[in-house]
Amino acid sequence: MAKKKAKQRDCDPRPVSLPDDDCAEELAQLAWAVAHPARVRILRLLINRETCVCGEIVAELPLAQSTVSQHLKILKESGMINGEIDGPKVCYCINTEKLHTLKDLVAAL
């Protein structure tokens, strides 16, 4: 039966215990905002341009205006971006604080 012991897998013997899973939800929510190519592109655009009118974003993506608006809504609800009404247009900008929260949470993985 020594053979059995020899095949022993190197599974971590430490007892299971979840670390602070409080922020699991927060990270999941922020990651969700980035979990779609269109939203990644929108975020990159806003990061590089500081701010951008909705119409420009629509023009840049191969998506209908309503679809882009939906993604913007998701990003806004996640707190990653802010929208500011400017006459008939809407200026979107990145929420640097939230972006850093995401970066920190991912980096802390």
Added chain:
Amino acid sequence: MAKKKAKQRDCDPRPVSLPDDDCAEELAQLAWAVAHPARVRILRLLINRETCVCGEIVAELPLAQSTVSQHLKILKESGMINGEIDGPKVCYCINTEKLHTLKDLVAAL
């Protein structure tokens, strides 16, 4: 009409152009893996323990075995974790390389 100019929003005047959106898809895919609290907890567990048998993960989460197995499948498909069969059990471990890819992509935002 000076009033109109005074109210000018500080919208970035630079022309719109998407930066290398090639990795938008890659980031979106990796972020998607982390975009669920259960998967965040699983990842944290594996990161802290190096490796872990499936059953332990199931025991740690308030979810059915089949549900956990689904999440493990998603994580495996994203490349974030690897599973190694050990007799009737399965040992999961983190894919450090992919994890770093995710960290790098997020940090590069």
Added chain:
DNA sequence: ATCGTTAATCGTCGATCCACGATTAAGGTA
């Protein structure tokens, strides 16, 4: 060979996503 354990898979259900066109609301302009 049979039984028990472990984990993946199947099938289902409701909820949500994602895309779109159409419509509406809000603000400028003529």
Added chain:
DNA sequence: TACCTTAATCGTGGATCGACGATTAACGAT
């Protein structure tokens, strides 16, 4: 006021998610 532009919202349809119980497959042990 009437018109035009801009962007949010509505309503729809198809696809996928997330959860579960039940079943199956793989492996050890008796």
